[in-house]
Amino acid sequence: MHIPVLLRETLEALDLHSGLTVVDGTVGGGGHSRKILERIQPDGILIGLDRDPLMLQHTATVVTGERSHLCHASYRDLPKVLRELQFEAADRILVDLGLSSDQLADRERGFGFSTSGPLDMRFDVSQGESAAELLSHATSEQLATIFHEFGEERFSRPIAEQIVTQRRGSPIRTASDLVAAIDSALPASIKREARKEPATRVFQALRIAVNRELEHLEHALKNSLYESLRPGGRLVVITFHSLEDRLVKHAFRDETRWQCLHKKPMAPSPQEIRINPRSRSAKLRAAIKLPPITVSASPK
Structure with a gap:
């Protein structure tokens, strides 16, 4: 059974409440998505994306209802997905870059x-x-x-x-x-x-x-995820190795775009690692999107 990594920390960093439009850019086994949907009821909307159609089929059995939309797409294509669903932007975005237990267990993959x-x-x-x-x-x-x-x-x-x-x-x-x-x-x-x-x-x-995972992540951090988030919205990214974490850390250093929520990445507790050893390398980074800087015209 798939166990969502850093679930408590993720929900706290997202700061969820009713009425939000939340994107889970990698729905995977649906563990995070299910809890997110519970927190944003009755008026919130969950938009779940995944490149893996088999994972979407599984998620559709645990994330249901008219307040959720599941889409076969990469998070790097989020602006296009939002346009097709007729949403201007998201209030919160989660990207969990780990494999699900179901993917690892499938002998055909x-x-x-x-x-x-x-x-x-x-x-x-x-x-x-x-x-x-x-x-x-x-x-x-x-x-x-x-x-x-x-x-x-x-x-x-x-x-x-x-x-x-x-x-x-x-x-x-x-x-x-x-x-x-x-x-x-x-x-x-x-x-x-x-x-x-x-x-x-x-x-x-x-x-x-x-x-082409790092290519997807780098493009999304520079363009898709930033463009798709409202000013004041939150982006939470969970990485599982140093190459991913380095890209996220570098992107969040841009203080004209992001305000980091934590000085250091959050890591799983010893208790979580005992329950779910696959979580041991996870790191969570979160940031708030800053409003664009406006340059006032100089007086003539």
Whole structure:
């Protein structure tokens, strides 16, 4: 079952009340959306977006009613979504960049390590190429760059070379195939001392590359999310690795646009981490959109 991360902190940062128009830019399993909808009743509106149509189908079973709209779209396309729904702007926006438990558990998606299902990793299987397709043709240099830049993987080059070597004999089609290639490339001492699954960074890097996640986030922070929020409205972003957090931190430093709600990002409590270990790397940053600065004309 999917457990929403930093739920209490998210609801507090959003500062919800009846009548608000709230956007959940990544509805996922619907955990945050369901609680948001409860808090903005009876007059509020929830607009939920997700790139993953399967997640939207699931969310539609837990987020219901005429006060909610679920849309198959990326949060980077939020201005277009609002126009189509005939809303001028949102009062609150939440973007939770983590994978849902349902996505990780689905053996046909390829997000998890221990699966013999297809290595797909796309949020929307109708868009772009799968992780297996990328691994089948990318050069070792291209793969090493992906693993280094998007996964911050120390052993990006030997892992990339091992993948290219292994695919000559047998295509890498499943998560299990990829884990085996990574395992062959890593030094034994690293595998012994690893505190988490050694394949974590490579899987993260591939998922980011396949879905162009950082491109979506950077564009949205500069344009879509800011444009779609009313002055005085709040944006809450939950990140799960340093690459995402860096982009959010940099965007919120623009004091002409944003007023940060916290000096430091909020993190899950030890109790939450015990209940939901996947929350351990989560960070929440929140900011209020400032009204645009108007420059008065100089007297003649």
